[in-house]
Amino acid sequence: MVAATEQVEGEDSVEFHKTHMSEIFGDGFSFSGYERDLVKLNDRNGRFIDVSGISGADSISDGRGTVYADFDNDGDPDIFLTAMQRKAHYLFRNNIGQDANYLRVELVGTNSGTDAYGAAVEIVTAGGSQRRIKMGGTGYLSQSDGRLLFGLGTDTTVDSLTIRWPSGLEQRLSSIPANRSIRVVEGSDAYETLDLPTFSFPEPWNPAEQLLADAGLTIGDAFPTLLLDPLPGGPRTFEEVGGHDRRTLVNLWATWCTSCIREMPELNRMAPGFAAAGIDLVGISLDFQATDSVAPFLERLGIDYPGFIIREQGVELLFPGGEIRVPLTFLLAADGTIEGMWAGWTPSVERELFALTGLAGAS
């Protein structure tokens, strides 16, 4: 290979390497990027079927390490994945394994060492036999659950279980009912049924919760000082809005955001109610790249509460992941502490914001 034998001289510095990497990242182009992780289902006939698209585990973040573990002890394997770009860590909760029966086997070695890595366990059920080994590291940079989890499908009993310990000892158990965790000690004839803490992972967040999570702020944080440009005829600084003892409702929006277009006229209608309740409403446009579009847009929508346009530096404070997601609304106490956050424009957000007015009909 000519390519491989060529040496590049005179450029062998860390600086040079950095330049290349900056180039790659700075250019913003991808290299085998946007490749989804795969989930391939064993069809029990020697073939694996690609089910990635319906797996819910096919992230496009450049996956690296991947471990499986029954984290919530509910009898099926969950997956944790590290990735290089975008969201760098994922926990995928298994939603399908609980449809089937299982047996979990925890091995405690004596002569084999307590962990007994390398032990092989074979089970026989009506549906056939399965063999697993306890592995101290597998795949790439990954070590998964050392407790062996056997999916049993519809089988309710494990007819026999044979352990081949690293010490050479072979041990056999029989007639073990499904859906339990057992502990087997090397050389001991009986097994112990474990009473493990079991729970269900919390339901994944809905998109609004996700949006709040992606924002760099949370309730209790001080709202950051943002560099803002005024709008024609509006207040020149954020401090000019309202009085010292009043709260502020900050609505982040953008001209390209369709939910904002629905939300802002509603907020405009609620503004007098907010004012009466001691809350000043302020809109902050994220259109820092198209500042000229903001005033005409507001005029078209008939918005008359005060507003500003954010400068680019502020966007990073609010959206550290780099992805702007609006609408996003903050309720600030008089001292600037975040008291409430709302993402998106849904009936429940509308209800909750209206409730701030304290007007009749607000629940």
Place this chain on the structure above:
Amino acid sequence: MARVFLSVVFALALFPDSGLSDRLDRMRDSPPVWMNVRDDPGQDGWVSEVFSEAAGRQLKRLASWVESKEEVDLATLAHPRFSASARVGRPEVVFERGPLRVGRRRAVDGAVSGDRGAGIEGFERMLRQLFDPLEDRPQRRVKFKVVAVTPGSTEAGQVTTRVLCEGVGSGPAGSLQLNVTLTVDWLPGDGTPLVASISVEDYEQVEFGPGRTTMFSDATESVLGAEPAFRDQLLFGNEYWMRRMQTVLGIDNYGHHGLAVGDVNGDGLEDLYVCQTGGMPNRLFLQNEDGTAREVAAEAGVDFMDRTHAALLLDLDNDHDQDLVLSTQTSLLFLENDGGGKFRLAFEGGMSAYSLAAADYDADGDLDVYATAYVAPPEWERQGGLGLQPLPYHDANNGAANGLFRNDGDWTFRDVTRETGLDVNNRRWSFAAAWADYDADGDQDLYVANDFGRNNLYRNDGGEFIDVAAAAGVEDSASGMSVSWGDYDGDGLLDLYVANMFSSAGNRIVPQPGFKPGAAAEVKSDYRRFARGNTLFRNAGDGTFRDVSESAGVTMGRWAWCSPFIDVNNDGHEDLVVANGYLTNEESGDL
């Protein structure tokens, strides 16, 4: 590691030799230019690549037609003389369990008569039939990939392509995935190729539901979202940190950070150790019984800020708690658990390593640790990622040496690589290793996956190792990234899955007569193997393995990394999960 660069070398290797030296000259004169290999296939003399790019653009438009049915005029995609060569039959169910159903459809030959299959209308009729299952799934996406290009035989200008198509849709009817392989013939149109005929090689449809959409849910935020360690650090990818951290802290540009699972505090719940890049603390998440987790790395004494590649949780001193081994950029750290989840550094091995794998290779009742080295990082970094290249590319043997550390008790570990025979074939670029007694003779054997060439299978003969990869048929000469053992076929014998790189471009170019015309047949075959992707070896039970990758349908793994066997649906048959992707950035164009 500079995987980016190395794969560019691979890309260079795929070009005809004439263009290569020219490219190397350009690399020397103006370094950043080497990244431009992605830009213009027309410069490289591969007419087929130019065609493939043009066809790819057309298929992208076809995908948007399937997704939205609007904006795309089918007359600009198909040739007026289009003819459908076959229909697909009704799906035959091949697998059904709970909410999951798999059907295969076969091509029905000669079923298209006269005008019905012809012209633009015939094209539309065929498309509607092919993608009909997506019709009632309002959220859908479709992707085509050209994996082979050959000159057609019937008329001038005709080109035949092999195209992989993946369609995914979801809606109230549940979710659905189509895995379709097509042969698409093209004829020249006005400046762009037009589809002249389509025939179906393989058609698989997977349904899930109704009433359910995915087999897994992303619960990352609902479990970890409240933890500052997650919100402030783990949520963000490499690009974010590269813009904020100094290189001197040892940030790893390539995202090689692994995970270890174990019950650190003995409460019956599995905990998770998360390795991080240089300059960021590693994290230890203990599970709470309410389904959330708390981050305790600092209290536990394991919040190392060295660039950490891998971790193992295991009982090294047989006192019934989980100790910890870390592979950092500069050394191996052996840490002792005090029984309550607090750790102290008990031993340090001076080796820079990637993957770790533990087993009791000498059957003396304690765990020994094998570590893969890939390449010596200080040298690599000093050379700016360009000086030290894998030599020769398709069978490199100039990486750094892997090490086996024998547990001698009292927290001492001795490098026994040489005396155990593991120093043979030990300068390959090793990313991963895994132990298993594949020959069922009672001792632990070791498979090592190597980038740029052949892998190792070290058979353990009473504490001494012999590399039997060639004889066992598991050299798998390619870009090994990951290795997993499992009994996927339930015959009681341990099979082997090795992750490599799948390259569409490689698949298109390497089989052509113009690729390295002067090279020996074996070298060409090596390169073909490099582009093929992942490998499944079925244990034959006589000490050898059979490569069943093609028939098992597991080669296409993209740019693959970790690739464990996991029985995701608990049906007693091990499935596969493969992490994929090298570098995702704003712009999607790449090789």
